[in-house]
Amino acid sequence: MRYIISLMNYWLFKSEPSVWSWDMQVAAGSKGTRWDGVRNHVAKQNLKAMHVGDLGFFYHSNEGKDIVGIAEITREHYPDPSAATGEPWVVVDIKAKGPLPKPVSLAAIKAEPKLAKMSLVTSARLSVQPVTAAEWKIICRMGGLA
């Protein structure tokens, strides 16, 4: 089997660690958990574009302000059970894949000119963001992954 890299998409999930942290995601195990509560249409479109096997950074907002791990999409989008009937919101399931050996801080991202166009920098409030393959690679390297 060979990888067709262009079909792999990368994402970033933001979460306040006091609400749902990386450690909780890890503790939840490999079955995957529902990423629910997204109430923004741009974020919703990003959820809908995800495929099983896509990877996403796990970012701690408010406290930490750093990318701490990598998650994997385990189930494609389906209606958000926490949404009111008739509302269009969706969820995906994700599982923790592995930590970044060295968390990458927002400050470090802002200090790297090659990452100036990252959504994290340009659309700070968007809770589910796309990440380009180039950005993914740079941050993995900054985070201590080969």
Added chain:
DNA sequence: GCCAACGTTGGC
């Protein structure tokens, strides 16, 4: 259809 008012997010 415009836009002021308001609520929320999230960095600082």
Added chain:
DNA sequence: GCCAACGTTGGC
């Protein structure tokens, strides 16, 4: 705790 950015709501 403050406030800028941004999305949503509702009056006109």
